[in-house]
Amino acid sequence: MMYMIDWITCCCYMMLRKFHYADWDAKYTAILNSSAVCGFLFIAVVDMILLIVSPERLQYLYDYPRTRYLLSGFIILFLLIIRYYYLRKDAIPLMEAVFKSKGWDKGWLLFVASAVILVGSIVIGFFVAQYVKSQGIVFG
Incomplete structure (x- = not known):
């Protein structure tokens, strides 16, 4: 799982470096994208898990959507910042070496991959939300 997150982060990082972003800005923006x-x-x-296990708890979460989305977003961002700035400072450079060795360091390929992954995750979230709505959960 962490390999996939590193892959997504490195893909965005290398794309931004191709657009001549500063190293720190590219790294932080890539972490924001991954989060x-x-x-x-x-x-x-x-x-999906709560819909199966406890629909009333899912309804409770949807009664306070701003708190839920902000809290989960900040927790994930915090964990990724801890990972890339404190625990594994070498994760992005190591993945960058893998990208270069496999020839995946082309700007257009990195842009398409980053865009498809980000848009794909938004689409998955949208479809899950529509499914949850169809099951009777009301958004707050």
């Missing part, structure tokens, strides 16, 4: 992707997917997974 958005992970946030959408995390919310979708939690929604």
Whole structure:
């Protein structure tokens, strides 16, 4: 799982470096992108699990959507910042070496991959929300 998150982060990081972003800005923006992707997917997974296990708890979460989305987004962003700035400072450079060795360091390929992953996670979140609505959960 962390390999996939590193892959998403590195893909965005290398794309931004191709557009001549500063190293720090590119790294932080890539982490923001990864936290958005992970946030959408995390919310979708939690929604599906709670829909099966406890629909009344899911309804409670949907009664306070701003708090839920902001809290989950900040928690994921915080965990990714801890990971990339304190625990595994070498994760992005190591993944960057893998990208270069496989020839995946082309700007257009990185842009398409980053865009497809981000838009795909938003679409998955949208479809899960529509499914949850169809099951009788009312958004707050």
